[in-house]
Amino acid sequence: MDMVEQWLWRQWSHRGPFAAVMFPLSLVYAGLATWNRSRLEDHQRSVFLPLKAVIVVGNLTVGGSGKTPMTAWLARSLVRAGYRPGIVSRGYGRRNAHASLLVGPGADPAVVGDEPLMLARGTGVPVWVDRDRVRAARALAEAQGVDVVISDDGLQHHRLPRDISILMLDGRRGLGNGLCLPAGPLREPRATVGRADFVVNTGGTPRQGEYAMTLVAADRLHSVARPNVTRPLRTVAGRPAHGVAGIADPERFFRALEHAGVDLMRHPFPDHHRFRAHDILFDDPAPVLMTEKDAVKCRNLADERHWYWPVSAQPEPAFERALLQRLETCIRLKYLG
CATH class of the missing domain: 3.40.50 (Rossmann fold)
Incomplete structure (x- = not known):
């Protein structure tokens, strides 16, 4: 599997013969992704959550970009700022994927998922796993007293309303050839970058408008x-x-x-x-x-x-200041509205 992934990324790094052959399927995929996003964003208008805000962390590409370390850092940052954050996650690969569960520190990773368990143990904030992230967010608010929900790897889960979106970019791979699956590594068209409130570049040199983040090993x-x-x-x-x-x-x-x-x-x-x-x-x-x-x-x-x-996320200081300021603005506008 590792060899297959490496081969795919070699093809996805440029627009060569593989991308040309797969391009028609890529157009279909991009069209379906855009349609699905539009459909679910319309549904968001009917969803009410008793929360101050929802923050979504995710990426556009297949593979890792520091989403989970960012989620953990964000939870700790919000606690320091006086909020009561909680985390929602799908819990990828877990048994009984339809179950809706609060993740305790002693939970079975096969039942709740590896990343949610790591987040629960590492942050101390409530973590809820559910394929239905709206239901999970509501459960955190009503049963755990959470006032800000962080959706881990939730950028493509458009049914959950979001006040702030954080797009993570792998600084080494970037967006590859800029094409959607299967011709490229993108889960959505690259125009989604412009829809994000913050773009965080992990391990690379940030471009204008991006923030830098490093993964610091203990x-x-x-x-x-x-x-x-x-x-x-x-x-x-x-x-x-x-x-x-x-x-x-x-x-x-x-x-x-x-x-x-x-x-x-x-x-x-x-x-x-x-x-x-x-x-x-x-x-x-x-x-x-x-x-x-x-x-x-x-x-x-x-x-x-x-x-x-262990490794931990270390965004540049300007990112934390900008994020907390944006969060305060979102909350103020929500209450005024």
Whole structure:
């Protein structure tokens, strides 16, 4: 699967023969996406939520762009500003996908999803999973006292009204060739960029009107089996180690480990992979390093060799100031209206 994704991104990086062959299907996809957005945005007018605001975080492209770290950072920022935020998520890949659930810190990731569980544990704010994000947002407001809802990976979920939209861009890949699936990597036409309130560039050089965000890795590793147990990252530098990643862009994680001096043996898996013991148990004593997102699924499989390396979002300071100012304006206008 990883090889297929890498091949696709090579095709999506330019407008070559593959894009030309797929272009008619891309036009159909773009037309359907535009029609669906228009249809659901009309439905938004009939939806009332007892909230101060809804903030949507998402991206346009297939793959990772820092959405979940941004969601976690945003939750903490809103708490510091005096709001009572909560997070809604679909909980991709979970069993019983139609269930509507509050995510507790001890929840089963197979039931609630890996990213929602990581967000619940990492932020301390209420997290609700539901395919129907309107229902989830209402549940957070009525049952948890939330006043601002953050919709993780919610840019394409147009049924949920939004007051602020944050579009995340992978600074390395950008928008690829600018075409919709399957000729390019876009989930919606690129004109959607202009509809976003904020565009955040992760790991690249922001263009005019964009804000920069970096993913900052911790200087300590956490035990997967016992997260309160830590060790300095430098203790694995210069030593062989297994790198395990079931995320949208495993290479980003692997490159960061190698940059830290780890002699890495790569083990990439598809995003949201459901790990089994044989995926992470190797016939040698070398440490096994993974992402925090993967660690929530591997806790019951892990032993003393397994460690995760947390990362956190760090947007430029101007972004936080602009976001909170926009939020205050949205709330004031809503109450005046």
